[in-house]
Amino acid sequence: FDNSVSSPIVPAYIDDLPVCSIGSLAFAGSPIETIQLPDTLVRIENNAFSCCNNLTNISFPDSVKYIGTSICNNCSKLKSVKWSKSVTNIRAHSFQNCNSLNEIKNIDNIKTIENYAFFNSGIVSFKIPSSVTEIGYCAFAECHNLESLIMTHVPIIARDAFINSRKMKINCRNIKVKKWAQQTELSIEKSKINTFLNMELENKEQEGEK
Numbered sequence: 003f004d005n006s007v008s009s010p011i012v013p014a015y016i017d018d019l020p021v022c023s024i025g026s027l028a029f030a031g032s033p034i035e036t037i038q039l040p041d042t043l044v045r046i047e048n049n050a051f052s053c054c055n056n057l058t059n060i061s062f063p064d065s066v067k068y069i070g071t072s073i074c075n076n077c078s079k080l081k082s083v084k085w086s087k088s089v090t091n092i093r094a095h096s097f098q099n100c101n102s103l104n105e106i107k108n109i110d111n112i113k114t115i116e117n118y119a120f121f122n123s124g125i126v127s128f129k130i131p132s133s134v135t136e137i138g139y140c141a142f143a144e145c146h147n148l149e150s151l152i153m154t155h156v157p158i159i160a161r162d163a164f165i166n167s168r169k170m171k172i173n174c175r176n177i178k179v180k181k182w183a184q185q186t187e188l189s190i191e192k193s194k195i196n197t198f199l200n201m202e203l204e205n206k207e208q209e210g211e212k
Contacts, residue, residue: 007034008033008034008035008036008056009034009035009036009037009038010029010034010037010038011037011038012024012037012038012039012040012043013040014040014041014042015042020042021040021042021043022042022043022044022045023043023044023045023046023047024039024043024045024046024047024050025047025050026047026048026049026050026070027048027049027050027052028047028050028051029050029051029054030049030050030051030052030053030054031052031053031054032054033054033055033056034051034054034056034057035056035057035058036057036058036059036060037051037057037060039060039061039062039063039066040063041063041064041065042065043063043065043066044065044066044067044068045066045067045068045070046062046066046068046069046070046073047070048070048071048072048073049070049071049072049073049075050070050073051073051074051077052072052073052074052075052076052077053075053076053077054074054077054080055076055077055078055079056079057074057077057079057080058079058080058081058082058102059080059081059082059083060074060080060082060083060084061083061084062083062084062085062086062089063086064086064087064088064108065086065088066086066088066089067086067088067089068089069086069089069093069096070093071093071094071095071096071116072093072094072095072096072098073093073096073097074096074097074100075095075096075097075098075099075100076098076099076100077097077100078099078100078101078102079102080097080100080102080103081102081103081104081105082103082104082105082106082107083097083103083105083106083107084106084107084108085106085107085108085109085112086108087108087110087111088111089111090111090112090113090114090133091112091113091114091115091116092109092112092114092115092116092119092120093116093119094116094117094118094119094138095117095118095119095121096116096119096120097119097120097123097125098118098119098120098121098122098123099121099122099123100120100123100124101122101123101124102124103120103123103124103125104124104125104126106125106128109131110131110133111131111133112131112133112134113133113134113135113136114134114135114136114137114138115130115134115136115137115138115141116138116141117138117139117140117141117160118138118139118140118141118143119138119141119142120141120142120145121140121141121142121143121144121145122143122144122145122146123145124145124147125142125145125147125148126147126148126149126150127148127149127150127151127152128142128148128150128151128152129151129152129153130151130152130153130154130156132154134153134156135156135157135158136156136157136158136159136160137156137158137159137160137163138160138163139160139161139162139163140160140162140163140165141160141163141164142163142164142167142170143162143163143164143165143166143167144165144166144167145164145167145170146166146167146168146169147169148164148167148169148170149169149170149171150170150171150173151164151170151171151172151173152172152173153172153173
């Protein structure tokens with residue numbers, strides 16, 4: 003890798019062989035601002051883009067089926083991420099300390115958000131897909147800009163998942179989530195939620211009367 007290149011293009015083929023993986027720490031600490039990844043990629047290993055302080059955006063092709071831990075941690079200028087539809091988890095420390103992060107797209111198939119995934123990131127709002135079954139320890143902790151979190155029922159939410167994200171309000175779409183939010187002393191957005199919850203409770207009461 004040429005350190006003087008700010009916007010490298012990873013080739014799809016080298017000597018007629020497909021480029022299928024990017025190794026651990028491959029671009030870590032480099033001055034890249036953007037990078038173009040080929041749709042021949044299948045794996046991207048741990049820390050491949052960590053500590054790239056000039057990186058502003060990255061798009062993972064849908065051909066990628068595995069993305070390792072700490073993939074972009076400590077990328078202080080990273081603003082936008084397009085995830086791979088083929089990867090169903092956001093692994094530990096993936097976007098930790100990405101203070102400028104405000105957008106992550108293409109995550110409708112995500113099933114798990116692991117420990118410290120967005121710890122101390124700049125994310126302002128986040129919609130947790132209904133496919134998510136687990137949120138890990140401190141996954142959204144210390145997110146000081148996080149104001150709005152939209153979620154339905156997530157079966158497993160680890161301890162301190164949202165600790166010290168003091169601006170955060172939860173837009174609940176499920177009674178169990180509301181109960182959990184109240185037990186953990188998190189605020190809940192009022193817009194449309196009470197009406198929705200009341201309707202659900204009324205329906206349950208009517209079913210009980212039958």
